[in-house]
Amino acid sequence: MYYTGRDMKVSHKGMNVSESDWSLFLEHASATMKELQVPQQEYDDVVAFVLSLKDDIVEA
Numbered sequence: 001m002y003y004t005g006r007d008m009k010v011s012h013k014g015m016n017v018s019e020s021d022w023s024l025f026l027e028h029a030s031a032t033m034k035e036l037q038v039p040q041q042e043y044d045d046v047v048a049f050v051l052s053l054k055d056d057i058v059e060a
C-alpha cells in the first residue's frame, strides 16, 4: 500500500500536538499492538516508523 495523502508536517501543522499528547498516543498504540499480539518484529518496525515522524507532528 502507498500513502498518497498530505505529509505529516502539513497534516498536523497548527494542531499544537504536545509531548504529552505524543506519549499518550504511543502508549495507546503500543497497548493496542500488545492486545492484538502483533509479533515483536512488526511491533518494533511500527514503533521505529512512528518515532521517525515525531518531529513532524509534535510542535507544542
Ligand code: HEM
Binding pocket: 005, 006, 008, 011, 012, 015, 017, 021, 022, 025, 050, 051, 053, 054, 057
Ligand atoms: C505517527 C503518528 C501519526 C500519524 C502517522 C498520523 C497520521 C495522520 C493522517 C494521515 C492524518 C490525515 C491528514 C489529512 O487529512 O490530510 C492525520 C490527521 C490528524 N491527526 Fe494525526 N497522525 C499521527 C499522530 C497524531 C497525534 C499524536 C495526534 C494528536 C494527539 C494527531 C492528531 C491528528 C488530528 C487531530 C488530525 C485531524 C483529524 C481530522 O480533522 O479529521 N495525530 N493524522
